[in-house]
Amino acid sequence: MSNKQFDVVVIGAGPGGYIAAIRAAQLGFSVACIDEWSNAKGGPAPGGTCTNVGCIPSKALLQSSEHYEHAGHAFAEHGIDVAGLSLNLGQMIKRKDTVVKQNNDGILFLFKKNKVTFFHGRGAFAGAAGAEGYPIAISAPSNETINAKQVIIATGSNARALPGTPFDEKLILSNTGALAIESVPANLGVIGAGVIGLEMGSVWRRLGSKVTVLEGLPTFLGAVDEQIAKEAHKLFTKQGLSINLGCKIGAITTGDNNVKVEYTDAKGEAQSVVFDKLIVSIGRTPNTNGLGADVAGLALDERGFVAVDDDCKTNLPGVWAIGDVVRGPMLAHKAEEEGVAVAERMAGQHGHTNFNTIPWVIYTSPEIAWVGRTEQQLKADGVAYKAGTFPFLANGRARALGDTSGMVKFLADAATDEILGVHIIGPMASELISEAVVAMEFKASAEDIARICHAHPSLSEATKEAALAVDKRTLNF
Ligand code: FAD
Ligand code: NAI
Numbered sequence: 247m248s249n250k251q252f253d254v255v256v257i258g259a260g261p262g263g264y265i266a267a268i269r270a271a272q273l274g275f276s277v278a279c280i281d282e283w284s285n286a287k288g289g290p291a292p293g294g295t296c297t298n299v300g301c302i303p304s305k306a307l308l309q310s311s312e313h314y315e316h317a318g319h320a321f322a323e324h325g326i327d328v329a330g331l332s333l334n335l336g337q338m339i340k341r342k343d344t345v346v347k348q349n350n351d352g353i354l355f356l357f358k359k360n361k362v363t364f365f366h367g368r369g370a371f372a373g374a375a376g377a378e379g380y381p382i383a384i385s386a387p388s389n390e391t392i393n394a395k396q397v398i399i400a401t402g403s404n405a406r407a408l409p410g411t412p413f414d415e416k417l418i419l420s421n422t423g424a425l426a427i428e429s430v431p432a433n434l435g436v437i438g439a440g441v442i443g444l445e446m447g448s449v450w451r452r453l454g455s456k457v458t459v460l461e462g463l464p465t466f467l468g469a470v471d472e473q474i475a476k477e478a479h480k481l482f483t484k485q486g487l488s489i490n491l492g493c494k495i496g497a498i499t500t501g502d503n504n505v506k507v508e509y510t511d512a513k514g515e516a517q518s519v520v521f522d523k524l525i526v527s528i529g530r531t532p533n534t535n536g537l538g539a540d541v542a543g544l545a546l547d548e549r550g551f552v553a554v555d556d557d558c559k560t561n562l563p564g565v566w567a568i569g570d571v572v573r574g575p576m577l578a579h580k581a582e583e584e585g586v587a588v589a590e591r592m593a594g595q596h597g598h599t600n601f602n603t604i605p606w607v608i609y610t611s612p613e614i615a616w617v618g619r620t621e622q623q624l625k626a627d628g629v630a631y632k633a634g635t636f637p638f639l640a641n642g643r644a645r646a647l648g649d650t651s652g653m654v655k656f657l658a659d660a661a662t663d664e665i666l667g668v669h670i671i672g673p674m675a676s677e678l679i680s681e682a683v684v685a686m687e688f689k690a691s692a693e694d695i696a697r698i699c700h701a702h703p704s705l706s707e708a709t710k711e712a713a714l715a716v717d718k719r720t721l722n723f
Contacts, residue, residue, distance in 0.1 A: 253276045254395075255392060256280070257369040261296045261569070266585030268360045273593040280367065282367055304442075307338065314331075371544070372541065375542075376393075383538075398568060405422070418524050421442055424527075430450065434455040435524040435525070437525070439467070443527040445610060466478070477651075477653065485611075503522065505521050507520075552572050572584075577604065612673055617679055617686060621667075635653050637723065638673065642702070652670070652671035654669075654712035670709075681706060
């Protein structure tokens with residue numbers, strides 16, 4: 247019997263892969279998508295890191311833990327007294343798992359709706375391309391080989407472990423273990439003050455852990471605009487996160503129920519701390535495990551990413567790669583954008599991904615969001631710019647919400663007023679940033695935003711006011 251033949255096979259059903267599969271099917275290709283992730287019952291769990299152990303479950307726990315913190319600390323100010331508040335962590339984790347399952351099921355439904363054939367198992371190149379395209383072998387439970395003229399690799403990334411300290415997911419946790427702790431650890435250690443460290447550190451701090459973050463670099467959130475990062479450091483420290491910069495991690499030893507971390511602090515002094523659990527969040531590595539890259543002759547770069555050009559083309563004709571397994575920011579929406587662009591390029595269209603307008607969000611409280619260049623980048627690039635900031639303290643909606651921390655900051659070209667970067671720390675920054683992304687895509691000036699009518703009272707008025715601040719003419723501050 248000859249192998250099933252498809253126009254396109256997508257390996258990996260994370261946000262990059264499943265979106266690429268749907269877009270390719272919309273464009274008239276016959277499409278298969280292969281993914282190996284299994285749920286607790288052994289069934290398929292498409293959605294990748296993002297859905298299973300990333301964006302979605304972390305945001306579910308961030309939301310639940312924020313409700314808990316508000317009920318304990320913020321409601322009283324609103325005149326709501328909560329008596330007998332208690333934490334049901336089991337229910338919180340169960341709800342998170344339900345949210346994940348809803349997303350897994352949603353993707354399977356979307357595959358059916360768009361006539362994408364889904365295979366559960368690991369996909370690997372079984373040889374070089376022949377007359378029928380690339381043979382792709384799929385492991386159990388699907389257990390078959392299919393052929394496709396075009397292949398999209400979307401196999402994502404894995405958490406990076408400290409050398410010599412593998413994750414056991416009981417005491418030394420990656421993101422997977424950090425999202426499934428069964429009882430609140432009294433003392434939680436976090437190595438790496440990046441996005442995961444701050445988000446997961448916030449979750450467990452809100453639920454009652456004493457959280458100590460150990461960061462290798464001497465600066466806090468180096469990729470974030472310095473003024474915003476400084477504000478974030480101040481606010482997170484006030485909330486009770488202990489953030490230690492410039493730490494050189496030494497020996498890590500596990501006992502029966504605890505982990506000892508030895509490190510040298512920023513002053514060069516030797517330190518030793520014992521934690522109940524340790525989250526290691528020091529970045530992620532591309533996942534090409536078992537993909538058969540060598541069998542097909544697929545080129546990887548020196549860091550193990552699949553090597554691609556600006557259009558996501560690999561060295562093999564008809565083979566593309568997208569998302570976390572290729573260069574660029576490891577973000578779900580970046581993976582999705584590349585997936586759509588590749589499907590459109592395969593169809594002869596002009597797929598488009600604008601790396602300059604990819605928004606970043608850190609879902610702490612307050613949230614941090616930005617798009618475009620930071621003030622320090624503009625200085626390094628020698629660009630003449632004007633800056634304008636507006637604090638949420640002066641925004642009526644923020645006062646009504648009871649959440650006045652942070653600010654909106656605009657950076658615009660000194661000569662043309664074109665918006666070069668927008669940086670927000672404050673309530674709902676993740677939603678507010680969209681306006682800035684649209685503005686930058688349309689090459690708007692700060693004046694454009696300043697002249698647009700924004701609803702009152704809304705947090706978005708802070709965006710308008712920050713745009714006015716570029717011209718030193720705020721109305722409410
Ligand atoms: P993945 O989502 O990693 O998906 C790859 C899929 O391919 C997986 O299902 C894997 O099992 C499968 N696979 C791998 N190899 C094979 C094979 N050979 N055969 C078959 N299947 C295979 N990003 C955001 O934008 N916003 C957030 O809020 C956010 N939060 C995050 C929180 C955490 C804790 C983590 C860890 C990450 C977060 N990210 C977030 C990053 C985001 O999850 C990734 O950027 C995104 O998932 C990358 O998508 P992808 O499709 O490239 O890969
Ligand atoms: P990260 O790159 O955000 O942060 C890693 C931190 O660890 C850095 O501050 C780095 O200096 C530090 N570090 C590295 N090695 C170290 C060492 N040996 N000792 C001490 N500190 C060390 O990586 P993270 O947090 O693991 O997240 C991975 C990626 O996942 C992110 O870069 C992001 O792309 C994605 N993500 C996105 C989220 C979002 O969009 N909200 C949420 C969570 C993850």
